[in-house]
Amino acid sequence: MMSLYKSLKEEAYEANMELPELGLVLFTFGNASAVDRSKGVFAIKPSGVPYVDLKPEDMVICDFEAKIVEGSMRPSSDTKTHAVLYKEWDKIGGVVHTHSTYGTAWAQAIKDVPIFGTTHADHLISDIPCAPPMKDDYIAGDYEHMTGYQIIDCIKERGLDYNEVGMILVGNHAPFTWGSTVAKAVYNSAVCEEVARMAYLTLQINPNAAKLKEALKKKHYERKHGKDAYYGQGC
Numbered sequence: 001m002m003s004l005y006k007s008l009k010e011e012a013y014e015a016n017m018e019l020p021e022l023g024l025v026l027f028t029f030g031n032a033s034a035v036d037r038s039k040g041v042f043a044i045k046p047s048g049v050p051y052v053d054l055k056p057e058d059m060v061i062c063d064f065e066a067k068i069v070e071g072s073m074r075p076s077s078d079t080k081t082h083a084v085l086y087k088e089w090d091k092i093g094g095v096v097h098t099h100s101t102y103g104t105a106w107a108q109a110i111k112d113v114p115i116f117g118t119t120h121a122d123h124l125i126s127d128i129p130c131a132p133p134m135k136d137d138y139i140a141g142d143y144e145h146m147t148g149y150q151i152i153d154c155i156k157e158r159g160l161d162y163n164e165v166g167m168i169l170v171g172n173h174a175p176f177t178w179g180s181t182v183a184k185a186v187y188n189s190a191v192c193e194e195v196a197r198m199a200y201l202t203l204q205i206n207p208n209a210a211k212l213k214e215a216l217k218k219k220h221y222e223r224k225h226g227k228d229a230y231y232g233q234g235c
């Protein structure tokens with residue numbers, strides 16, 4: 001059957017397939033979605049389907065209320081979280097959720113990933129934020145929808161710009177990332193995992209390791225994201 005959303009499904013499929021290739025997911029852990037704002041929809045991985053069995057046409061098309069627009073499979077159980085992020089943050093083109101090992105370990109420990117070095121500062125100048133454990137009234141509410149607000153609340157409360165940060169650890173849960181495209185959101189997931197791993201190792205070698213100086217943070221971030229820089233502005 002011809003679909004109006006063929007290219008959007010392909011984009012989301014390619015992003016999902018990169019997650020096991022990059023070692024960011026096992027089995028059916030995690031999901032990626034890509035948005036088409038002109039049509040008011042996003043394409044997301046179906047729930048519980050192993051990556052080895054996934055096909056582009058399996059991607060489920062949903063609107064920003066997380067209602068199915070096209071697709072015969074159940075969309076990811078995290079669909080409402082993706083929908084909230086698309087609705088609230090109009091500059092993002094893709095969202096990724098993984099349970100990558102180091103990112104998830106920091107999330108379970110409810111700890112921000114400290115900015116120890118220039119690898120981290122090439123991508124963001126703050127610690128990778130860890131959203132506090134979900135409030136009881138959020139858990140009692142629409143859980144996946146409120147996970148979106150757990151993310152948004154934390155970014156707001158920290159005074160961060162979502163368009164510069166691109167990643168968060170959800171306390172007790174795991175990383176979520178976003179980007180101007182879904183490919184960029186996948187990239188941010190890989191960066192999040194690698195930086196989380198480096199920070200963990202840094203603390204093994206020196207539990208008193210100092211965080212990066214402000215001036216060095218800015219220097220490295222500017223080199224990659226300043227005017228005319230390769231990475232460009234925004235996440």
Ligand SMILES: O=C(CO)[C@@H](O)[C@@H](O)COP(=O)(O)O
Pocket residue numbers: 028029030031045046047048049075076077078097
């Ligand atoms: O967060 C979780 C589980 O804690 C989910 O993302 C993960 O199991 C994937 O679920 P879906 O297969 O996308 O429904």
